Structures are given as structure tokens and as C-alpha cells.
Amino acid sequence: MNNRNKIFIFFLLIICILGIRYSSEDREITQLEKIIAEFFRPAQQFAMENTRKIIVFMEGVSSYPAVREENERLQEQLDKYQMELQREKEFYFENIRLRKLLEMEMTSTLSLQAADVIGRSIKSWDDVLIINKGEEDGVDLYDGVMTYRGLVGKVFYVGPHTAQVRLLNNRLGSVPAMTEQTRFPGVIEGIGDGSGLLQLTYLPYDAPVEVNQTIITSGLGELIPKGIRIGYVSSIQYNEDGLIKKAIVTPFEDFNRLEEVLIIEQIHEVSP
Amino acid sequence: MRTKEILTWLVLVYTGLVLQSTVFSTLTIFGAKPDFLLVMVVLVGILQGHQSAARKGFVIGLLEDVFVGRLIGSNALVKAIVGFLTGQVEKEIIKENVLISIFMVWVFSVIHNLLYGLLLVILGLGSTLGLDFLRTLFTFAFFNAFLALILFPFLYYLLIKGPLRVKSKP
Known part of the structure; x- marks a missing residue:
């Protein structure tokens, strides 16, 4: 490094130190810096x-x-x-x-016992209920089962703590019934087509059964008391020969939505 | 110096200053943040030798000082010295070895901060050689080493083959 370079470096060093000193304190920003x-x-x-x-x-x-x-x-x-x-x-x-x-x-003047629906038949969803009351609770075979809306079926199997109820819309679940207004008797049973509707069958063509009449239990057979509401006549169908007719009955209760039911104590005990 | 070379340097310094004042300011750990311009100076020293690194270190440091607006001349001085010192090892190492270059960046980052702290102490502008200073010092060095890893291929191209290469005298 020659002397000229040394002088130049020394000069730069001095400039730097002066610059550091100058800019180390607060000052106004110059135009160039702006x-x-x-x-x-x-x-x-x-x-x-x-x-x-x-x-x-x-x-x-x-x-x-x-x-x-x-x-x-x-x-x-x-x-x-x-x-x-x-x-x-x-x-x-x-x-x-x-x-x-x-x-x-x-x-109610009826002797009733409340039960919860705990199951349904696997094979026929609409037709059979399993309830949480059985023989030890006083449930008997063929006891009627209802809700506050009306009759829903009858007991067909009794276990110690459970029972099975065959609903009215099951073809096998027939119950003696009659019209409330004209007291005309018949047997109510399920149509069995999956519609949930019931039918009052084998009525003579001139039987006083009309649409909108209420169907109640007749008490015949002394298994289920008389006067329990079942449904209302929604239509009348005549047989081909015109001599017999049947009333299609819409039940008051929706059998698919049953959660609690009442078991009706029989008027007379029946041996199975 | 060619116009293209000057423009490239200006773009690099401008980018470096913008990055340092924005992106890198969000990466602070223990008060340290990477110094893009210092990494450039060290890599110039390794790849182009002490004279080029000292000159460029001075100019880059001066631009940095003017940009900061405080202690104008401090970075110019320290970066010129670091550039000069880095250039001393140019002939001793294999330039193409990225790991050596990164290690050199780590070493000279430590030296840079020690020199800077010493300068401030000498000028009576601070007593920075405490424990915090040392912790910041090493974090700063690691940051720069990591940055060098990213920048090395790019700067290697610019400084050896690209527009910033030093023309050999006939």
C-alpha cells in the first residue's frame, strides 16, 4: 500500500468519525435524507x-x-x-x-296401568309392540291396550316383565266394536295393506253406518270394556254383489308413534 | 465500473435495505436480525478479494448509514474493515465450497459486531459489550449464516460469472 492510499484511507477514517459524531445526536433530517x-x-x-x-x-x-x-x-x-x-x-x-x-x-272408570313401549316386532313394524309391563305387573293375555286417543290393540303374549301387544291394524287383532251414534255392532280389524287403516266388516248393505261416525268398542266377549274410542268411518265400500258393505275406519291414534300406552284390566279373567 | 454493474449493485443494495427494514425486522430473535448487506460484503470478500470487498463494503455501509440517518460512517467503516479482512482469506479457501463460505459469514458476522461495538465504545457512544450483546452477537451470526446459504448461489453467479464479476487486468 503506497502513501497516497494510506493518506486516502486516513482521510476516510476521519470523515467517518466526524460523520458518526455529527449524526449521533438528534438533529433535523436533511433534504437529501427526505x-x-x-x-x-x-x-x-x-x-x-x-x-x-x-x-x-x-x-x-x-x-x-x-x-x-x-x-x-x-x-x-x-x-x-x-x-x-x-x-x-x-x-x-x-x-x-x-x-x-x-x-x-x-x-276414567276403567282400571288402567301405564306402560312404556320398549320395542317393536322386527318382522312386522306396524303390527306388534313390546311393552315394559308383564305378568308380575298384573298384565293378562288379551288385555286391551289404549292411549288417551283411543284403543290401539290387545296383549297376545305375556312374559314376566314384558308383554307383546298386537295392534288393531294387524289382521289378527280383531276387536268387537260398534258405531257410537247408531250402536250398530261389528268386528273391527286391520286391512293389512300397510295403510294403517281399519275396517268394520260384514255389514248388511242397509246397516246404519255412515262416514264420520265414531267407532267404539262394543264390550262383547267381556275382554275389553264397552265405549272405548277406536276411530272414525272415513269411507264405505260395498261388496260386488251389493249385499254387504264395509266401513273403512281411520284410527284416532297413529300406531307408528306410540311411546307410552295404558293397559286396560279385563272385566273377567280369561285363561289362555 | 460499468453502468450495468453499478445498476446491479444499486438494485442489490436497495433490495437489501428494503428487506432489512421490513421483512427482516419481523424476524428478530434476541434483538438480532439478519444483515443482508453484511452477507453481501463477506461473500464479495470471499469471491473477489480484499480490495474489492473493502471498497464495496465502504460504499454499501455508507449507503446503509445514510438510509438509517444515524451514526453516518459507522457501517461504512466497519463493513470496509470486514470486507478487507474477509478478502484476506480469499486465496486460502475453496470459493465454490458453500459450507466454508457460510462458516466465513458466521465468523465475520461475529467480527463485524465486535468491531461495531468496539467503535461505539471508543467513540463514547455506548457500552455494548455485555451478556446481551454476546447473545445478540451469536444469534446475529447464525441468522447471517442461514441467509448466506440462500444467497450464495445467486451471489456466486453475479460475482463470478454475472454482471458483477471483476475483470482481470490484461
């Missing part, structure tokens, strides 16, 4: 905006497991609350139904 700052501003703005976007994205990515965990926890809580809410709803509707049953049990 221009430089303006020159950098758009690029800085662009870079900072995009950096923030990237940071937000990265934070989102890094917090994903925690967010997912929280989401799962909240989802579990939500499911739990929904389940509880559903149970509350169930209790509410059960309460309404039981109130009606209780009202009936209290006001």
Missing part, C-alpha cells in the same frame, strides 16, 4: 404489507393444531349440549303425554 426516505417508501410499503400477510398466514398455519384441538373440544361440548337439549325436549314431550295419560287414568 428524498432517500421517499425513494424507499413504496418498496417498503409493498414489502411490509406482504410480510404481514405472510406472517398472518404462518401464524394461522402454526396455530392450526391448537385451533383444531379447540375446535374438537368445542364440537364435543356442542354435541354434549345438543344431546342434553334433545333429552330436555324428550322430557318435555314425555311430560305432556304422561299428563294426558295420568288425566285419563284419574278420570
